[in-house]
Amino acid sequence: MATNVAVPRLSDSTPAGAERRGEGRGAPDRRARPPAFAAIDLGTNNCRMLIGVPSGGGFHVLDSFSRVVRLGEGLYRTGMLSDAAMDRAIEALSICADRQRRWQVSATRAIATEACRQAENGHAFIARARTETGLPIETISPREEICLAMESCASLITQAERRALLFDIGGGSTEIAWVRVPAAHGGSDRVTPQLIGYHTIPVGVVTLSERCAGWCETEAGFAGVVDEVKALLRPFEETHRISQEIRMGGVRLVGTSGTVTTIAGIALNLDRYRRGAIDGTVLPHDVVAAGLESIRAMGRARLTEHPCIGADRVDFVLPGCAIFAAIEEMWPAADLAVADRGLREGMLMRLIRNARSRPRRCQA
Template sequence: MEKLAIIDMGSNSIRFVVMQIADNQSYSLLYQEKEAIRLGHGLSQTGVISEEGMQRALTCLHVYKHIMEVMDIHECRAVATAAVRNASNGEAFLKRINAETGITMNVITGEREAYLGYLGVINTIALKDFLIFDLGGASVEMTLVRDGEAVHSLSVPIGAVTLTEKFGTQGNPDSEAIASLMKFVRKKMAAVPWIEDIQLPIVGIGGTARNFAKMDQRATNYELSKLHNYIMPLEHFENLYHEITTRTSANRKKIAGLSSERSDLIVAGAAVIKTIFDMTGSPE
C-alpha cells in the first residue's frame, strides 16, 4: 500500500487530497480539503501575488505538511497554476514555500493543465466527442475531444477572479457592466476558433462549473448530491444565468446551492460559460 498527497494551488482555491494506492494500482480517497485563498486577488492590476495571498496559501500549506507527517506520507505531488504562472514574483514565492514548509511545488503550463483535465474526463465520463472547459480564477483551459482523442487544446488568460476585479461584478453590476464583460470575454475567446458551432456537449471542470450543477440540482429538487457526471441542459443554465445577472448582491446570495464563498465571483464565471454555450451551440 502506498499513500500519495496531491496539492493543487490555483488562483482562487487550494486543494489537498490524500490517495491510497493498492498493490494492484487501484486507488481510494483517504482525505481531502479545500480552502479559498484568492491567490490571484489583485494580480491583474499589480502583476504580483500579494503578501496577504501568499500568507493565506502558506497557512494552508503548513497544515498540509503537518497532516502528511501525521499520516506518514513521503510522496507529494504539488502543482501551481495560472496565478503563479502569470505573476512576476511567482518563482520567488515557490522558493519561499519550499524554504518555509519543505514542500516542493511546480508550475504547470496551461497546456499541461488542459491535458490533465482531459485525462480526468476521458477516464470517468462516457463521452467520445465533447468540449472540456476548466474555468479557474485566472485562466480557462479549453480542449476539443473527437473520438476520445484531444485534438485541440488552449489556455485563455481569463478567469473568475481576474474578470471580477476588472469589471467590478462582485457587487451589483448594471446591464452596461454585464455587456462590457460579455464583450471582453467574447473577444478573448475568439482565440479559440475551433469551438465555433461544434454543437457538442461541454464538460465543465472547476468550482464555478460545480456550483452551477449544485444550483441546478437545488432548483430541480434533484435527489442525489453527487455532482460528477451531472447533466444540465442549456435551458436550465440560461435560467440560472438570468437569476445571477439580474439580482442584487444580497439577493444573489439567497440562490439555493450557490456557495457563499463564490457568490462574488459567480457573475464573471457565468459570463464565461454563457460565451462558451453561445459560441459552441452546445445543448448541455
Template sequence: MIAAVIDLGTNTFHLIIAEISATEVKVLLKTNEPVRLGQGRINENIIIPEAFERGIATLKFFKQEIIKHQVDVVKATATSAVRSADNGGDFVNAAKTDAGIDIEVISGDQEAAYIFKGVKATGAIQATSLIMDIGGGSTEFIIADADGILWKASYNIGAARLTQAYFHSDPIIQTDQLAILDHLKDTLQELEAACALYKPQHLVGSAGAFESFTGMIDPSIDLNSVKSAPIDLNDYHKLAASLIASTHAEREIMPNLIALRVDMIVIAALISNYVIANCGIKSISLSTYDLKMGVLYGLASAKLEG
C-alpha cells in the same frame, strides 16, 4: 502507495490524499482552503502580502496532514496566479523553505492536459465534447473524444481576473457585461474556430462554478459522492439570468452558493453563456473531477506502468 496532490489554484488550495493500488484509487482525505491568492492585484501580476501569508499558512497545514497520513509521494502544482505573478518565484521558494512543499508551476497547456485526465476518469466523455474549467486566473478549454484530446488551450479569462477588471457595479450593469463579452470575443477566436472544426455539441463543466450551478439547480445531488451529473440547459439559462441580475446581498443568501463564489459566479455565468451561444453547444454536464484528480490519476498511471 499513498499519494498527496496539492492544487494551488488562484482562489482555492486543494489537498487530496489517496491510496493507489493496482486496482483502485481510494481517496483518504479531501480538503480545501479559500486562500484567494489572486486577491486584489492579480491583473497587476502581484500576490499581495496577506494572500501570500494565507497561502504559506495553508501549505503548512497541508504538510501536517501529509505527515499524519505517512504519504509516499507529493505532487504540488501551481497555476495562473503563481505563474503570472512577478513574486511567484518568491512564493515557490517560501513554500519550500517554510512549509517543506516543492511546487511545480505548470503551464496553461499542462493544466488543460491534467483537467482532461481528471474529466476522462469520470467516464463522462462519450462523444466529441468541449471541456471547460473556469478558474480564478485562467480558463482552460479542451475538445476531446473518448480516444483523447483533439485541441486544447488556456486563456487568462479567469473569474477573479475578470471580476477585478470589469465588475464595478451591484448588480453588474449592462455596459460592464458588454465589455466582458467584447473581451471574450477578442480572446476566444481560436476556440470558436476549433469548435467549428470539431463540432462538439456537449459541454462538460469541470468542478468549480459548475458544481455551484449543479447544486443550485438540483439540491438533491450529493456533489461529494458523484463523479458527474447532467445539467438541464433550460434550468441553467434561468439560473444564469437570475445570477447576473442579482445583487451581491441577494446572492449571499442563495442556497448552495459558497461565499468565495458570490461575485465570481456572475462572471462564470457570463463566460458560460458566451461559450454555449458561440460554440454550438446543445447540452451540458458537470464533472466533479478536475485538475487535481487528473494529477492523481496521472500518478496512478505512472505507478501501474512502473
C-alpha cells in the same frame, strides 16, 4: 432529465463538510492500508488537497482540504503577489504538508497555476514555499493544467459520441481543450481521450471580479464582459471550427469549475450543495440556461444567502457566469456534463498509475 454516470466520489472516510472546514480524521496505521498519495493544487483563489489510496480503477479518498487563500488578490493591478496573499498561501500549504506527513504518503505532487505564472515574483514565492513547507511545489504550464483536467474528467469525456469540449474556469485563467473520443470507445472510461488542441485565456473569476467589479450585475456590463471573452475565444474557434462540429452532432460540453457546479446546483434546485448530486450529471441546454438566468436574477443579497454559493464566493459568481455564457454562446452544444473534480483528481490518478507501472523490488 439529467443522467448520472459512474465516477469516483469522495469517500465516507471524509466527514461531511470536512473539506470546507479543513478538518480530517487521524491517520490509521499505514500497515493496515495500501500506499497513500497526496495531490495539492494552489490556484489563484484556493488551496486544495486530496489524499487517497488506490481502489479499483480509481482511488479512495482518505483526507481532503480546501481553503480560500486569494493568492492572486491584487495581481491584476500590481503584477505581483502581495505579502499578505503569500502568507495566507504558505499557511494553507503548511497545513497540507502536516496532513500528508501524518498520513505517511508514498508520493506527493504539488502544483501552482496561473497566479504564479503571471506574477513577477511567482518564482521567488515558489522557492519560499518549498523551503518553508518542504513540499515539492512547482508551477505548471497551461497545457499540463488542461491535461490533468482531461485525466480527471476522462469518464465524462468518453461518454461523448465524437468530440468533447472541456473547459475549466479558474481564478486567473480559463482553459479550453478540444478533444477527440476514439471511435470504438463503447462508452468505456478506460479509453484515453485524444487532445486535438487547447487554448488558454488570461481571464478568470478573480481577475474579472477585480477588474470589472459590479459590471456583471447590470445587463449592459454582463453583455460587455461576455463579448470580451468571446473575442478571446474566437481564434480557437477559427482554428478548429468547433461550432460547425457541434452542428454536425456528437459533441458534448464538459465543464469543471466552481462556476459550473454552482449553475448546476441552482438549475437542479438543490437546497444545499451535494457533490453526489452534481458530479457526473448531464444537463440539457435549456436546464443550464434556466440555472444561469436564475443566478443573474437573484441579486447580491440572495446570492450571498444561497447555500450553494455563500459569502466567500459571492464576488466570483457573476464573473464566472459571464465567462460561462461566452463559452456557451460560442459553442452551443445540446447538453453539459458537470464535473466536480479537476487537477487534484488528475494528479492522484497519475501518481497511482505511475506507482503501479514501476517494477517492484525483490524482497531480501
